[in-house]
Amino acid sequence: MTDAPSIRKGLSRVVIQVSLAWSVAVFGVVWFTVHHKLDEVLDGTLQESAEILYGLLKPNAERLPIGSGGSLPAPPHHERMVWQLVSGDQRVVWRSHSAPAQPLATAHRERWSADSPDWHVYGIPFDDQGTMLYVAQPHGERSQAQFEAALLTAGGALAVGLACAVWLRRRAGRELGPLMDLSQQVAHYHPLEPGSSPPLATREELRPVRDAIVHLGDRLAQNITSERAFSANAAHALRTPLAGLGAQLAMLQRESPANVQPRIQRAREASDRLSRVVTALLSLFRSGGEIRPRHITLAAFVQDLPLPGLAIGVTGDAEVEADPDLLAAALLNLLDNSVRYGATQAQVSFRHDAAAVVIRLVDNGPGVDEAARKRIGAALATQHYEQDMGLGLMLADRVARAHGGQLVLVPVEQGFGVELSLGWRQR
Template sequence: MTTNTLPSLRAELSRSLWWISAAWLLTVLLSVVWVVRHEAEELMDEALRESSELIYGLLKQGARLPDELQGQVLPAPPHKEHLVWQLLDSRSAQVLRRSHMAPARALLMPTRRGLFDAPGGWRLYAIPMSDGRSTLLVAQTRAERLESRYGALLALLAAALAVSAFWAALLSRRVRATLQPLAALGTQIQAYDPMRAETDLPPASRAELLPVRSAIHELGQRLALRVRHEQAFAAHAAHALRTPLAGMDAQLALAQREADEASRPRILRARAAAERLKRVVSSLLLMFRSGAELDVQDLSLGDLADLAQRLPLDQLQLHVQAPADRTVPVRADPNLLSAALANLLDNALRHGAEQAWLSLQLEADGMVRLRLRDDGPGVDADRLSQLQAGLNQPEDAAAVGLGLRLAQLVAQAHGGCLSLEIPAATGGRGPRGFAVCLQWPSRGPGSRAG
């Protein structure tokens, strides 16, 4: 499972915060709607009552208008009325006085003081005048009341949305900041190498991360201890084998001089096998030297070509295809590369190859590719797939030989890999031989190609 397919803790927390914010906002909206619906209605009814009492006082204390103005609009400058009023004759329901936007006909003829709903979508407050002959109505249209209610509602909703968005963004940012130590720990773990003290994990910056940091550190220390034990064992075994092998070679050389012609070929084969074993032992010593640190040097493709040509090959002819530009810079451990090449060439020799071709290239993606092909019998496609699968699964050590495994370890130590390839067809007889490609970043271990 890749990182892109795994659920994100940050995304989950952000979604939770957004859902909580949305639920909170919905609750606020419903509360606001309820409050506006009830409180605003009461407030506007109270405004009708207060306005009617104010106009009642003005009409009672003000001068009477001439009778010829009865039923007409009182003089006033042009304006938009949100409240209208009518003064009615209590017996005939005739409009005696009215505001300039009030209807000319009576909205309603109430018989008592209070709030009423009148036909035509009016809400009004009625108050009888003290003379007992007239009634004052102060009214407002339902549309006006709805407009006022929804205006207040929209203003409150806009404010709630703005506040919610602000706090949601602030919480999301806070979540990212809170999870930053976890991301930093992930970066530190990626760079952590229990075999190198300078890459040790720093102290945990949060109490919740302390168990994770401690568990990973302890696991790394156990793995490092196991690796050191394996390295020590391999180095000890290689050292222990090197002296007997040297003695065996000396004894075989002496036996070769004293043997008759019939026995010498068998002794030569025994010496060749002992020599191959010595090379394997030398490679093991090189791979498991103290600290397992690479001796990375600034080389060139020409240096690598010269290094391959200096390999001791008695029975195998190696053709090195030097690059056109031998000065192309490359960073690598020359000793480990020599060991890897020696083991690959020894594999070719053991499987019946007489010639091998080595090419070195720096590709456009920044990878150095070292391709080796021999003229041996090779393997079929099924066996090639099995070998490649064995290289890709380190726990399946029996699937590949020691030579391929050592070459793969060298490639991985350089930040690269070893892959098996199908040789190109030769002489019209189809593919022949065995081909491998060892590749690593030209800038050395730890760098990225491209």
């Protein structure tokens, strides 16, 4: 059986996916906005720088060494923007410290010039002789600024998305807490027990689930109660006629000819077997799953079980707290199975296993093959009694489980072997 999908893990995956998608979407929108706004800011900075330089240089043009082709005196430093004064014949007549010695634009053009592979250039006329004032910024500087803005935007969006994912995951876990509480309450809810409280729904969405579970439990309890009452009444109704039938068969056997008596004996054995089944059903449904334990010495208890036609050998001994009626019904049905399938001897032994006492029964009958043993063992383990399961094995397993144990088929060299564990052993 494969594991069922987890709601918590599913919600976590959805939250993470939504957060990542949201982060990517926010990054795309913010980056698109920042990219265009950054271009506008940088272009505005170049334009304003050009206007400021024009305002500084133009009034002082006669006193400045314009036309020398040199640069503005300044200590070595990194310039994020450079400027040039370029004459009409494309000579750089003056420039900033880091500006190139060649014109930033190959042709005089006001405002923006797109013919420079390395520079983003803005130009304005400087005088009437065709001199241009160019202010430029390296494309690399602009790309770096855009990359840093994109990196910060992506990092911020991702951090916010992850923080939201963690918060939503924890929130989802807390919101799933009532569902886990409800499942634990359902696990401890026993509709047949008078003191068992129905589960509580602490969330509005869980109320239909809680109501459905309670209604299902009520219907199951009603069905089980009705089945127990019917089975107990049917078994009780059969008990008296079977007792009378056994007495009449005994009298008939004594009065019949010798050649007819073996047939009557087989009828008596069948009647006795049916009586034991009825007794077992009465004991099982009388208990209703409630155990009335008493101290039992198992060796003497087994030797006192009345079962004609089967020699029972007992090895060892053990003491246990168990319901004697239920335990007798279980063992009688197991031993009766041995007789039905042709066994003449059965060996019973006992051992302590952890907190349980294990009763091992091995007969000398034909047994079953390995495939059938595994199939019946799997049916017992899962309590699917309708699958290739006799009444004797089912009753014995029900009694063992009522005592905190179970019935297990064990491999043996010859015959049929079972182990019935009782979890309430005497310490």
